[in-house]
Amino acid sequence: MSKSLKLITDPLNLNNPITVQVLGICSALAVTVKLEPAVVMSLSVLFVLAFANVIISLLRNTIPSRIRIIVQLVVIAALVILVDQVLKAFAYDVSKQLSVFVGLIITNCIIMGRLEAFALGNKPWPSFLDGIGNGAGYAIILIIVAFFRELFGSGTIWGIEIVPKGFYEFGYVNNGLMILPPMALIVVAVIIWVQRSRTTELIESK
Amino acid sequence: MEEILNIFVKSIFIDNMIFAYFLGMCSYLAVSKTVNTATGLGIAVVFVLGITVPVNYLIENFLLKKGALVWLLGESAAKIDLEFLSFIMFIAVIASMVQLVEMIVEKFAPALYSELGIFLPLIAVNCAILGGALFMQEREYTSIAEATSFALGSGIGWFLAIVGIAAIREKIKYSNIPAPLRGIGITFIITGLMGIAFMSFMGIKL
Numbered sequence: 001m002s003k004s005l006k007l008i009t010d011p012l013n014l015n016n017p018i019t020v021q022v023l024g025i026c027s028a029l030a031v032t033v034k035l036e037p038a039v040v041m042s043l044s045v046l047f048v049l050a051f052a053n054v055i056i057s058l059l060r061n062t063i064p065s066r067i068r069i070i071v072q073l074v075v076i077a078a079l080v081i082l083v084d085q086v087l088k089a090f091a092y093d094v095s096k097q098l099s100v101f102v103g104l105i106i107t108n109c110i111i112m113g114r115l116e117a118f119a120l121g122n123k124p125w126p127s128f129l130d131g132i133g134n135g136a137g138y139a140i141i142l143i144i145v146a147f148f149r150e151l152f153g154s155g156t157i158w159g160i161e162i163v164p165k166g167f168y169e170f171g172y173v174n175n176g177l178m179i180l181p182p183m184a185l186i187v188v189a190v191i192i193w194v195q196r197s198r199t200t201e202l203i204e205s206k
Numbered sequence: 207m208e209e210i211l212n213i214f215v216k217s218i219f220i221d222n223m224i225f226a227y228f229l230g231m232c233s234y235l236a237v238s239k240t241v242n243t244a245t246g247l248g249i250a251v252v253f254v255l256g257i258t259v260p261v262n263y264l265i266e267n268f269l270l271k272k273g274a275l276v277w278l279l280g281e282s283a284a285k286i287d288l289e290f291l292s293f294i295m296f297i298a299v300i301a302s303m304v305q306l307v308e309m310i311v312e313k314f315a316p317a318l319y320s321e322l323g324i325f326l327p328l329i330a331v332n333c334a335i336l337g338g339a340l341f342m343q344e345r346e347y348t349s350i351a352e353a354t355s356f357a358l359g360s361g362i363g364w365f366l367a368i369v370g371i372a373a374i375r376e377k378i379k380y381s382n383i384p385a386p387l388r389g390i391g392i393t394f395i396i397t398g399l400m401g402i403a404f405m406s407f408m409g410i411k412l
Binding site for chain 1: 290
């Protein structure tokens with residue numbers, strides 16, 4: 001039991017897909033201006049990752065290794081089409097905001113990375129847990145980044161105003177820089193800084 | 207003609223793949239340790255983008271779009287809409303093109319081939335390539351010339367970004383960085399600052 005638990009908890013901190021494995025940065029940064037798209041994006045990735053892991057793990061003994069990348073891409077693309085159609089049907093506004101980034105889950109390095117590194121060599125159940133764990137690790141970073149960017153950039157959380165009106169009367173101004181794309185990188189860098197100061201074994205040698 | 211030039215300049219500087227949309231971040235971070243390999247990968251990306259986007263443009267406009275099949279099946283096909291297949295078609299084109307490029311590079315530039323190593327096949331899952339195809343779809347370019355100039359512009363923008371960061375990383379090895387920021391952390395911050403610098407191009411129009 002503890003081993004399966006470790007599969008889920010490890011990616012949350014010590015083996016986080018974004019800050020430690022440095023995978024799947026592309027989409028992580030682009031959808032974090034507001035909290036809502038970030039959460040929807042995390043859930044989509046979690047779903048695709050968990051099920052792609054299971055499917056590839058079931059097929060792992062039948063895929064010839066020369067064409068495995070194409071097989072993996074087809075499995076992922078099929079799952080992403082599912083997610084995309086569901087989002088378009090039930091959350092059209094968010095799907096418009098995410099624009100091309102739902103499609104880009106196909107090439108999200110986290111998914112390919114986990115399929116290559118884990119699902120090809122493990123049974124379906126551990127692969128499923130690994131998918132959930134890594135999806136959750138991805139989600140945590142996305143939500144932290146989106147929380148701070150929305151709070152400082154627009155003064156809201158999930159579209160609800162958090163900064164009191166009185167602040168603005170005293171001259172508080174939303175930090176427009178936080179909404180711009182480059183700040184996402186810098187917020188992630190700060191997260192990495194904090195994480196590595198707390199767990200020193202992650203520091204890269206010179 | 208003017209419009210084509212405008213799209214070209216715009217996709218290099220303003221809508222830069224890395225600084226504005228964070229596409230292709232994974233290989234951008236992993237291969238930017240030395241200028242030489244970065245240049246090789248940059249050229250490969252320009253090449254693959256320059257081929258795949260026009261090909262995908264043709265597929266989109268003559269096969270997938272609503273009513274696109276009229277030229278083949280006559281008026282009865284006007285209602286057929288295969289848009290939902292676009293992810294799978296695009297990724298299949300990209301994967302096969304990358305395979306082709308890989309064979310060409312292996313034959314004619316073996317040194318570059320061994321240097322790029324694993325990253326050449328991984329261009330298939332480089333978000334910048336699929337991102338190029340999806341942006342082409344979303345922005346609805348009116349002619350194949352526009353789509354091609356967009357593809358080449360984005361490729362060159364990506365090339366500039368990766369060569370720039372590689373040059374900076376070669377120098378930064380000698381500086382004294384806070385331990386937790388070493389490696390990936392400082393690279394994020396530099397990319398953020400480069401992104402802010404690139405934003406000064408905003409509003410350029412030919």
